Amino acid sequence: MSQQQRQEIIDLMRGAPSSDDRTPAGQRASFDSQFKDYPLGDDVTVRPTTLGGVDAVDITVEGADGQGVILYLHGGGYVVGSANTGSQLATALARRAGTPAVALDYRLAPEDPFPAPVDDAYAAYRALLDSGRPASDIVLAADSAGAGLALAVMLSARRDSLPQPAGAVLFSPWADLSLTGESMDARQALDPIFDREQIQWYADQYLAGQDPLDELVSPVFADLTGLPPLLIQVGSYEVLLDDSIRLAARAAASEVDVSLEVVAGLPHVFQYLAGQVDEADEALDRAGRFLVDRLDARSYEAARQAS
Template identity: 70%
Template structure:
């Protein structure tokens, strides 16, 4: 990644002021991340387990397995449409259809609403697909982990693999990078992450494993691919997850790109590493369902 690419990627995002209302943040986020998906992409509304979702179909992506995608946004902002920004290139590269979930958001619907919605949708997918892979970014990465933990608790078959882009896995906010990366992260500070945690938890114990899956026993989870940039306050959430997964005998791969911002694979066409990351993620997911 050249200095010019790094600067261009970082220039696309900037820290917002603390204390803005969720609706203001949602409106801004939806405008910024209304990214072009390509003429080969069709989005079709549907429901899964009673939860709104979007079928993300890319021409030619007709494989038997399905990608279950969970968007980021601190459990407060984002949508199935913003999730399609990564679900679509994954579908294109894997040849698999994808579905992006519109799970309920805080503060109107605090923990565990997002987990309940994701699990209900996952159960519905199990009824129609023998092979499922799961992916998510930021809070959606943590939610993907929580969904697998809830599925394991309920004795359900687990996905074949999971890709986690800059996952938020620790709502106790114990990671040192929340402070050491604060001046380097162009998007977030500890204060921003604390605001989202407070809105989502609404007083619930952050040590609950479905809120902070980093703290859970990860034994038995499927292979994980974690991708993160070094210019992130959530860097330690990814690094510690990789260590903990390995300690629990979970196959885990970790990609760290120096100088890359939060969820850097969104920077397709701007950062070479974004394209490389999605290519790696597609090989990983495709291999899991081959």
């Protein structure tokens, strides 16, 4: 897609009406409306379920019946979003990876601030392990705040000496709730979705006065040693760009295999533009291949060690 075409889409996003209701309920209604009628495909079955006592939806794409599973954690600043809003990207990855997915409806702030969402996501991961599924069959995928949550799950698993998932795909991770990345201000004129004030509002709802430097809140400051391979994708037109750049550097310094993809001229969680922007479809293709590679590699290693 040409730079002009991408810019036209950015301009449309920048000019889109936003909700004047700054309450959590108002923001949730506005966010949910964007996904209300999104078609997942006639070959997709979505079924309500629970995982570790947390509401979720099972997502099955016809023919995508590999033995692995994708645990998807939606974005929304820990205040908005749901398993339903996360189903679009969860389905896209399930289709490409050839394996089922489950999207989690973790609790949201301000009703349930930190650590409630972490507790829910970690309970879901533990439930997958407790079901007898080996960690080598589990991959995490997430966007924005959900990506920060995925990192918190992996850090919690390391703390409790539980096995790590085979890998994780992180779309535009929000990994620093202290908002210290230079891009928070330097990219504000480019970002068609967020500015510092909006991001701060979400952080305040989630933190409820707690420490933004806690590693389960802001994993960009954590020692990431022992985490599985990570794929990070981010758009260059994001105030959160530096969260991804610093997270990748932190992972590399912690001897974690990490791949960082910065796609020029695109906004926060640009993968939602699949079908409209070629680069979004291509990014999802690469993410799907990463998940396939990780599931195959860990399954091979697990079988080798068992023999």
